[in-house]
Amino acid sequence: MTALTPRPGIMKIAPYVPGKDSVDGKETIAKLSSNEGALGPSPKAMAAYAKAAAELHRYPDGNAEKLRHAIGRHYGLDAARIVCGAGSDELLNLLVRAYCGPGDELLYSQFGFLMYPINALGVGATPVAAPETDYTANVDALLSKVTNKTRMVCLANPNNPTGSYVTKDDVRRLHSGLPKNVLLVIDAAYAEYVSRNDYESGVELVDQAENVVMTRTFSKIYGLGGLRLGWMYGPAGIVDVMSRLRQPFNVNLAAQIAGIAAMQDIAHTDASRTNNDIWLPWLSTELAKLGLKPLPSVGNFITVGFGSKERATAANDWLMNDGLIPRMIAGYGLPEHLRITIGTEAEVKAVQASLAKFVAASK
Numbered sequence: 001m002t003a004l005t006p007r008p009g010i011m012k013i014a015p016y017v018p019g020k021d022s023v024d025g026k027e028t029i030a031k032l033s034s035n036e037g038a039l040g041p042s043p044k045a046m047a048a049y050a051k052a053a054a055e056l057h058r059y060p061d062g063n064a065e066k067l068r069h070a071i072g073r074h075y076g077l078d079a080a081r082i083v084c085g086a087g088s089d090e091l092l093n094l095l096v097r098a099y100c101g102p103g104d105e106l107l108y109s110q111f112g113f114l115m116y117p118i119n120a121l122g123v124g125a126t127p128v129a130a131p132e133t134d135y136t137a138n139v140d141a142l143l144s145k146v147t148n149k150t151r152m153v154c155l156a157n158p159n160n161p162t163g164s165y166v167t168k169d170d171v172r173r174l175h176s177g178l179p180k181n182v183l184l185v186i187d188a189a190y191a192e193y194v195s196r197n198d199y200e201s202g203v204e205l206v207d208q209a210e211n212v213v214m215t216r217t218f219s220k221i222y223g224l225g226g227l228r229l230g231w232m233y234g235p236a237g238i239v240d241v242m243s244r245l246r247q248p249f250n251v252n253l254a255a256q257i258a259g260i261a262a263m264q265d266i267a268h269t270d271a272s273r274t275n276n277d278i279w280l281p282w283l284s285t286e287l288a289k290l291g292l293k294p295l296p297s298v299g300n301f302i303t304v305g306f307g308s309k310e311r312a313t314a315a316n317d318w319l320m321n322d323g324l325i326p327r328m329i330a331g332y333g334l335p336e337h338l339r340i341t342i343g344t345e346a347e348v349k350a351v352q353a354s355l356a357k358f359v360a361a362s363k
């Protein structure tokens, strides 16, 4: 027995389990378990990363000046109100550390991203989940869970793992219903994939309010998950708080350089989006034809219902045996579903062919 005791809440955390990246005995695999961007990183980002090798003895720019200004130019935002992080995960974690503590409540949606409750427990706060409707965050349900202990509401929009999104009107309604001392965190990790005119990433709301921030990532459409790079856009007061709390060199040198190059390679980003625009609806239609239940998705992944936990597990094993790695999402309360990242044309077609055989074999 150790005399050391971690702070309350920490032992309640079920550690985050990342998507699998290998299958025993298989050399060629398609990793479709972490939504990493079908086309990989931009060749320009790879070249910039390689060039950075000779500078690795240098500390990175602690203020990520060039990167923040490049993000500001690219997205039309004030660079002074951008904070960069080692993935948006770091920023989501820092926000919780800054604004939540023991006794506070962090509100999120039933099938919302798992890092929100994990971050809450990490500071001794209580995660509170509001039920969803049709696998979509329900604004009224969220608002009805607000108490005088609520400090933060975390909304992934679009959401992972369901792929659903909340319309801009509903996000505004959610914000309007929150007390001014509750921070609304809009996690827009998949914003670049969405082309719906009733969707907005959160920029507009951040500009109108003191209690809203938006987080973004380079891990999805930009394909730089391995480098760990994300950013937050927020009101000056919150940016100031984050700048005090974050580590001075939280974003590494290679990430800063490659991130700029990735963002500037518009053709590569467009190709990634086009790949998704073609193969997401295709796979969704094909899986529905097989009698499976793909949830409507605006991200770069599809969550598919198999009707039972046993069948979802069998489908997972079947796909793995074909070298295709989906994501089991029982940890999200979705044991009857698998999440499958939209890969390249060949990968998506291999998924369809594999599941067609699975369905035929399990009839």
Ligand SMILES: *Cc1c(COP(=O)(O)O)cnc(C)c1O
Binding pocket: 086, 087, 088, 089, 090, 113, 156, 158, 159, 160, 187, 189, 216, 217, 218, 219, 225, 228, 229, 230
């Ligand atoms: C992938 C993902 C993130 C984390 O991205 P990083 O920037 O790699 O930390 C955040 N939120 C959601 C909803 C995600 O799916």
